[in-house]
Amino acid sequence: MTVLERLSQYVVWAIAGFTVVFLMTPLIVTVAVSFGSSTVFTLPPPDWSLRWYERLANMRGLLPALVVSLQIAAVSTAIAMVLGTLCAIALVRGRFPGRETISTFLVSPLMLPGLVIGIAMLQGFKAMGLRDVYGSLLVAHVVITLPYVVRTVVGALSLFDFSLIDAARTLGCSYPAALTRVLVPALAPAFLTSGMFAFLASMDNYPISIFFTDAWTKTLPIQMLQYVEERPDPTIAAISACLVLLAIVALVIGDRLVGLRKLADF
Amino acid sequence: MTTKGAASPWRDPVALLAVPAVLYLLVVYAFPLLWLFMKSLTGPTGLTVQPYVSFLSDPFNWRIVGNTLRVAGWVTLVCFLIGYPAAFALARAGALLQIVMLVSIILPLSIGAVVKAFAWQIVLRRDGVVAQLLVGVGIWDEPQRLLFTETGLVLGAANIFLPFMILPIYSVVKLINPRLSEAGATLGATPLYRFTHVTLPLTLPGVVSGVAFVFSMSVSMFVIPSLLIGDRFQTLSTLMGRSFLLMRNEQLGSTTAVILLVLAVSIVVGSTWLARRLGGSAT
Numbered sequence: 001m002t003v004l005e006r007l008s009q010y011v012v013w014a015i016a017g018f019t020v021v022f023l024m025t026p027l028i029v030t031v032a033v034s035f036g037s038s039t040v041f042t043l044p045p046p047d048w049s050l051r052w053y054e055r056l057a058n059m060r061g062l063l064p065a066l067v068v069s070l071q072i073a074a075v076s077t078a079i080a081m082v083l084g085t086l087c088a089i090a091l092v093r094g095r096f097p098g099r100e101t102i103s104t105f106l107v108s109p110l111m112l113p114g115l116v117i118g119i120a121m122l123q124g125f126k127a128m129g130l131r132d133v134y135g136s137l138l139v140a141h142v143v144i145t146l147p148y149v150v151r152t153v154v155g156a157l158s159l160f161d162f163s164l165i166d167a168a169r170t171l172g173c174s175y176p177a178a179l180t181r182v183l184v185p186a187l188a189p190a191f192l193t194s195g196m197f198a199f200l201a202s203m204d205n206y207p208i209s210i211f212f213t214d215a216w217t218k219t220l221p222i223q224m225l226q227y228v229e230e231r232p233d234p235t236i237a238a239i240s241a242c243l244v245l246l247a248i249v250a251l252v253i254g255d256r257l258v259g260l261r262k263l264a265d266f
Numbered sequence: 267m268t269t270k271g272a273a274s275p276w277r278d279p280v281a282l283l284a285v286p287a288v289l290y291l292l293v294v295y296a297f298p299l300l301w302l303f304m305k306s307l308t309g310p311t312g313l314t315v316q317p318y319v320s321f322l323s324d325p326f327n328w329r330i331v332g333n334t335l336r337v338a339g340w341v342t343l344v345c346f347l348i349g350y351p352a353a354f355a356l357a358r359a360g361a362l363l364q365i366v367m368l369v370s371i372i373l374p375l376s377i378g379a380v381v382k383a384f385a386w387q388i389v390l391r392r393d394g395v396v397a398q399l400l401v402g403v404g405i406w407d408e409p410q411r412l413l414f415t416e417t418g419l420v421l422g423a424a425n426i427f428l429p430f431m432i433l434p435i436y437s438v439v440k441l442i443n444p445r446l447s448e449a450g451a452t453l454g455a456t457p458l459y460r461f462t463h464v465t466l467p468l469t470l471p472g473v474v475s476g477v478a479f480v481f482s483m484s485v486s487m488f489v490i491p492s493l494l495i496g497d498r499f500q501t502l503s504t505l506m507g508r509s510f511l512l513m514r515n516e517q518l519g520s521t522t523a524v525i526l527l528v529l530a531v532s533i534v535v536g537s538t539w540l541a542r543r544l545g546g547s548a549t
Binding site: 013020023025026029030033041089091095114115116124125127203204206224228248250251265 | 278281282290296297301305352368376377378385386387394398433485486488506511516519527531
């Protein structure tokens with residue numbers, strides 16, 4: 001039995017090792033290429049250099065695209081957090097029929113093909129008379145960010161023991177004070193984490209953004225897609241490496257706030 | 267007043283907090299989807315199913331549907347073959363290994379598809395990592411290009427969607443009591459019998475939702491095929507994207523979009539139903 005146990009231990013290590021290597025390969029390759037001196041993605045790179053990062057500054061259209069993406073992600077996340085939190089409170093605390101349907105409806109944009117939603121919005125917004133590209137992007141991105149907020153905040157609120165608020169009030173807190181001193185600190189980690197991942201989802205989105213671009217307004221993924229199609233070179237790997245770094249930062253913060261295992265909850 | 271409020275569930279004032287979000291999504295999300303559906307059914311002379319009839323009677327389109335389903339099937343199979351054992355490894359791994367695995371599963375999730383598809387363009391080149399590995403192991407005599415082949419597309423897409431297979435399966439595997447299998451062993455069951463009669467049925471709900479996630483995402487992926495295999499190979503969603511972005515053929519685009527939407531919704535609804543049924547029978 002011990003031989004069998006040790007054998008199964010090795011099998012677990014082998015499978016785990018393979019999975020980790022397989023999943024991390026694209027990210028490691030991208031980062032390695034971005035620090036290489038080769039123009040043709042040679043691996044391992046003949047020499048290390050920062051030339052692709054230096055070229056980022058002169059990349060035409062990169063900075064405006066980054067600014068558009070950051071603005072859209074920040075504002076749409078903020079709007080989604082207000083709408084989503086209010087709705088999550090209603091879903092957890094309310095006693096009305098159809099709560100299950102409403103929560104499925106709010107999370108459904110994550111489950112439908114993004115490109116179909118994008119096409120539908122393109123035509124729907126036109127029918128409603130919304131023609132401004134920037135405005136359309138913003139309105140559309142709230143739909144992308146809202147599911148993340150609703151899902152996480154509903155999860156956190158269902159675990160919260162609301163009798164703690166009554167306890168705080170019995171101990172002399174006013175109702176608003178009880179909310180800010182008990183409820184808010186308890187929810188803050190989930191709140192920040194959901195905001196962070198909603199922000200990243202908006203930053204990374206292409207299937208919806210691709211329908212709302214013009215010469216002046218392009219989000220970062222759309223601009224990157226254009227670079228890849230026009231002239232793929234390791235500068236794109238350098239942009240990618242920066243986005244990987246952003247994701248690592250988000251993961252570290254998320255781990256500190258709610259824990260890695262919680263992030264993996266499905 | 268309070269009794270009346272309690273008697274009528276519609277009068278619950280907390281419900282009002284859900285109104286802004288629901289209203290917002292109805293206007294900017296549900297209405298456009300409905301509008302798309304209506305438009306695909308509206309011809310120059312009113313209501314018509316003509317676009318669907320002509321779409322489905324064109325053998326070329328059937329080949330596109332075939333491409334879409336075949337690639338999605340392969341991607342799902344590869345994800346399952348790697349993801350199922352990986353979910354068990356994740357559940358049984360020691361603390362440190364578990365953290366490493368979790369990081370490698372969650373980190374790619376917060377990186378966009380454009381970045382990852384571009385990365386696979388590099389990996390699948392003739393001088394890329396995969397070709398070097400296959401030559402090094404001795405499977406290939408000389409390096410070949412995997413980029414712009416169907417195998418390359420399946421490999422890249424499977425890599426990108428793998429976390430969506432591992433996580434749902436892991437979420438059921440971690441709840442399984444290892445004692446169950448031990449009990450089977452004490453009662454004289456062979457390892458194979460224990461797997462097929464104890465472990466597998468318990469993990470089926472996770473498998474169903476993982477398969478549904480990966481399959482529906484593979485059916486509707488757009489940027490991954492356009493970067494990894496190019497325009498010669500068409501799937502439903504590249505056809506749909508091209509008819510809007512390049513050909514300006516809104517009728518064809520809307521028809522394809524609705525077909526894809528129906529496909530995706532039936533996968534989600536069907537799998538939810540199946541997972542619930544399996545979950546019910548397992549307990």
